[in-house]
Amino acid sequence: MSRIPLRPLARILNARAKGENPDAIEAENRARRHEAMADKQRQRAEGRLLVLGLAFFCAFGVIGMRMGTLASSVPEEPRASAVGNPIIGQRSDIVDRNGRILATNLQTHSLYAHPRDMLDPANAAKELAQIFPELDEAELLKDFQSDRRFLWIRRQISPEQMQAVHDIGSPGLLFGPREMRLYPNGPVASHILGGASYGREGVASAEVIGVAGVERQFDSYLRDPANEGAPLQLSLDLTVQAAAEQVLAGGMSIMNAKGAASVLMDIHTGEIISMVSLPDFDPNNRPRVLTTGDQSDSPLFNRAVQGVYELGSVFKIFTTAQAMELGLVNANTMIDTQGPLTWGRFRIRDFRDYGPELSTTDVIVDSSNIGTARIAMQIGAERQRAFLDSLGFLEPTPLEMIEAPTGRPLLPANWSEISTMTVSYGHGLSSSPVHLAAGYASLLNGGTRVTPTLLRQTTPEQGPRVVSEAVSAASRSMLRQVVTRGTASFGEVEGYAVGGKTGTADKPRAAGGGYYDDKVISTFASIFPANDPQYVLIVTLDEPSENSGVEPRRTAGWTAVPVAAEMIRRTAPLLGLRPQVDRPEPVGVTLTSN
Amino acid sequence: MRGLFYVLTAMAVMGLAVWAYQENYKTQAAIAEVRELHGQIGAAHERISMLRAEWAYLNRPDRLVDLADLNFDRLGLLPLMPDAFGAVDQIIYPLPPILPITNPIELSYDQLKAMENDL
Numbered sequence: 001m002s003r004i005p006l007r008p009l010a011r012i013l014n015a016r017a018k019g020e021n022p023d024a025i026e027a028e029n030r031a032r033r034h035e036a037m038a039d040k041q042r043q044r045a046e047g048r049l050l051v052l053g054l055a056f057f058c059a060f061g062v063i064g065m066r067m068g069t070l071a072s073s074v075p076e077e078p079r080a081s082a083v084g085n086p087i088i089g090q091r092s093d094i095v096d097r098n099g100r101i102l103a104t105n106l107q108t109h110s111l112y113a114h115p116r117d118m119l120d121p122a123n124a125a126k127e128l129a130q131i132f133p134e135l136d137e138a139e140l141l142k143d144f145q146s147d148r149r150f151l152w153i154r155r156q157i158s159p160e161q162m163q164a165v166h167d168i169g170s171p172g173l174l175f176g177p178r179e180m181r182l183y184p185n186g187p188v189a190s191h192i193l194g195g196a197s198y199g200r201e202g203v204a205s206a207e208v209i210g211v212a213g214v215e216r217q218f219d220s221y222l223r224d225p226a227n228e229g230a231p232l233q234l235s236l237d238l239t240v241q242a243a244a245e246q247v248l249a250g251g252m253s254i255m256n257a258k259g260a261a262s263v264l265m266d267i268h269t270g271e272i273i274s275m276v277s278l279p280d281f282d283p284n285n286r287p288r289v290l291t292t293g294d295q296s297d298s299p300l301f302n303r304a305v306q307g308v309y310e311l312g313s314v315f316k317i318f319t320t321a322q323a324m325e326l327g328l329v330n331a332n333t334m335i336d337t338q339g340p341l342t343w344g345r346f347r348i349r350d351f352r353d354y355g356p357e358l359s360t361t362d363v364i365v366d367s368s369n370i371g372t373a374r375i376a377m378q379i380g381a382e383r384q385r386a387f388l389d390s391l392g393f394l395e396p397t398p399l400e401m402i403e404a405p406t407g408r409p410l411l412p413a414n415w416s417e418i419s420t421m422t423v424s425y426g427h428g429l430s431s432s433p434v435h436l437a438a439g440y441a442s443l444l445n446g447g448t449r450v451t452p453t454l455l456r457q458t459t460p461e462q463g464p465r466v467v468s469e470a471v472s473a474a475s476r477s478m479l480r481q482v483v484t485r486g487t488a489s490f491g492e493v494e495g496y497a498v499g500g501k502t503g504t505a506d507k508p509r510a511a512g513g514g515y516y517d518d519k520v521i522s523t524f525a526s527i528f529p530a531n532d533p534q535y536v537l538i539v540t541l542d543e544p545s546e547n548s549g550v551e552p553r554r555t556a557g558w559t560a561v562p563v564a565a566e567m568i569r570r571t572a573p574l575l576g577l578r579p580q581v582d583r584p585e586p587v588g589v590t591l592t593s594n
Numbered sequence: 595m596r597g598l599f600y601v602l603t604a605m606a607v608m609g610l611a612v613w614a615y616q617e618n619y620k621t622q623a624a625i626a627e628v629r630e631l632h633g634q635i636g637a638a639h640e641r642i643s644m645l646r647a648e649w650a651y652l653n654r655p656d657r658l659v660d661l662a663d664l665n666f667d668r669l670g671l672l673p674l675m676p677d678a679f680g681a682v683d684q685i686i687y688p689l690p691p692i693l694p695i696t697n698p699i700e701l702s703y704d705q706l707k708a709m710e711n712d713l
Contacts, residue, residue: 090643093643093646100650100653101646101647101649101650104643104646104647104650105643105647106643106644106647107640107644182647182651184647184650184651184654185650185654185655185656186654186656188654188655188656229639238655239655242655242656242659243655243673246659493676494676495676496676569675569676570673570674570675572676573674573675573676573678573679574674578679579676579677579679581681
């Protein structure tokens, strides 16, 4: 590039010759040079601006397009990430304490129709009605010929049914995958598991939701993908539960009862090992809720948790234990049992006359209402209420079931002195068998509070102290004597040192006003082995009557106790309890020491 | 010198481009493989859960009770009762092994019979 000199000699000489100012030429050239430089710089700046603008345009364009695709595309799981397991998205299993399956899932198919795609609706309706007898051919045809676009036919079908529908060959009949909740054991533990049904339904999948029992209680846990399919482990033992149901069903039919319940609980941890309520149902095919009549007549009703009954004399042990804890009596204190005991217009009687006085132990062994009421009078209403509260009798059980809060105990409206007396022998206060099991466990395990639970525990519960060790041991001894020489003599199971208390309570009339003469709730609350308690068993029969004798016998000693004994005989070995056998001393051997 | 620098840079860019191209395809292949494996794992899970469900269904207590009843002649299975427990001293000690006979004595059949009778 040639550079133009500011003062070109030729022009300067020329200008000088003409007498002009040569500086003007320099100024003109300088201005021209500056102009050229400015032009060049402007051009360069414009180019840079253009590049920068393009870069920004591209960047914003890319961001905009990315946002557009994110907004309009279907969400997709990150495939390349290695975190977690994206496969297990289905509802978790429920297993028992040994890992045996109580509830699981099964892949089945649903059947739906696109009536507009059907070539021969009449034939399809006819064939479908043959495959599924519960479908009505005329109704199906009406639906197929209406202008509906979509129609559910069956929520879930078996592989055989699917093949049969496939063989119809109609292009308007379509299948969708469908997850089904399966309870492989049928009615075993049905009340605890509850059942499941479908929530939001789509063609490609459906939401399985729990409708009752632990399925409902732990619904969010079971559906949480973060668990990666880890099962929910309950405290139940499937084998024991099945054996208990079998024994209880047999006992219920022999004793002509209309319902029965049993609760088997670990005395130290509060785990429910088995809980039965009869009649029961199949959770795979859950019956409908009764719309009329008494809900407690429905098989869905869980007598062990929801059924609150006046449980009768089984409460006496709480009264004597509290009196011993307060130092009012000891096991040998003589109690006045002269009857009848009159309080206002109430008269308290015994089953038969037990003479003028009995020791505290014999009040329990012979089940004297009068003796218990007299002890309760010494305790007083306030202290009795507080004691029953400490055993959990005033609140619904904290069991992990959706139905548990409905089992709210019925308490005397006004805890007067007469209420104190009747509650002392189990009348006037209604509670569920689970309450009773928890109360017995708390009182007899050494005296620390136990809360019932349906979840597997690993350590014994360290609850607050309810009674002292000594009172707990004395109560156990009394209960053992009830079986060895008292009202529960049928409860003896060789090797298991059963201790327990019977309770026979007249059923209150539903319409109010007194009690039935010939309808009772008979209960046997037991622990075994009494010398080293491991388990609490409550057996309750609703309206039993043992008809082998001349007249029907309804007391718990004749009805609930034999059933409970059989249940212990069957379940204790399954629980791994060895019978305690008195070994005779070896003959002819004398133990000596030197 | 400058020219060499440009050539080297261009070659490095081309080399990196080839490497990125290959990595891209390897990644895509790996993702496809992961997807396939996930599919297989999912199918395996489904199969396992189906088999577990079937196992649980076939071992349901009601069925086992029925089977035990049906096969009582052959198996003689009874519910577990307390008398099924034994004591350790009810089990006999293992019999001492019979020592090998080193110098056998010839016995006539009659003598053998007589000895057995004595025993």
